[in-house]
Amino acid sequence: MITYYDDRSVQVTSTAIHVDGRTFPLAEIGMVWHQRGSRSWRVLVGRGALGAALAGPLVAAVLGVALAVWLHRSLTVTVAIVGASVLVGLAVGPLADFLFEHLDRSYARGSRQLEMWARWRGRPVLLLRTGDALRFGQVYRAVQRAMESRRPVPGAQNSIGPSGTISRPRSRP
Structure with missing residues (x-):
C-alpha cells in the first residue's frame, strides 16, 4: 500500500480515501470532481x-x-x-x-470554500470541504495520483476531464 497524503483528518492511499473516520475504497469510486464556493x-x-x-x-x-x-x-x-x-x-x-x-x-x-466530491456506490458524496486552498490542492492531487495508479480495467483507461474531473469507466461483467 502506498500513502499519497496523510494528515490528522485525511489519508489517501493506493487502496482507499479516509476522511474524518469514513473510508471510501478506490475500487468503489467511479469519478472525483471539485467545486469552488463564493469568495469570503x-x-x-x-x-x-x-x-x-x-x-x-x-x-x-x-x-x-x-x-x-x-x-x-x-x-x-x-x-x-x-x-x-x-x-x-x-x-x-x-x-x-x-x-x-x-x-x-x-x-x-485562498478566499473560497473548496469541495471535493466523489461518485461512490453510484451516488455523489462530499469527501472534503475546506477553505485552505494549499491543503485542498495537496489532497486533490493525492487523489488524482491514487486514481491514476489503480490497476487498469481491461479495455478502459482512466481519464481526467476538462475541469480536473477524474473518471474511470467501469468494465461490464
Missing part, C-alpha cells in the same frame, strides 16, 4: 488591512515631507519634520517581513 469577504478585507498596514507608514512619511516643504518654516523645523517622517517610514521595515508573511499565507489559504 472576510479574507479579502483582511488582505486589504494588511496592505494598508504596509502602506500606511510610507504614506505618512511622504505626507510629512510634503508638509515640511509646504509650510516654509525655518530649516530646523523642516529638518525635524522630515526626520520624524523618515523615522515613521522606516518603522515599517521591521514589520514588513511579518506582514508580508501573513499576506502570503492568506493567498496560500
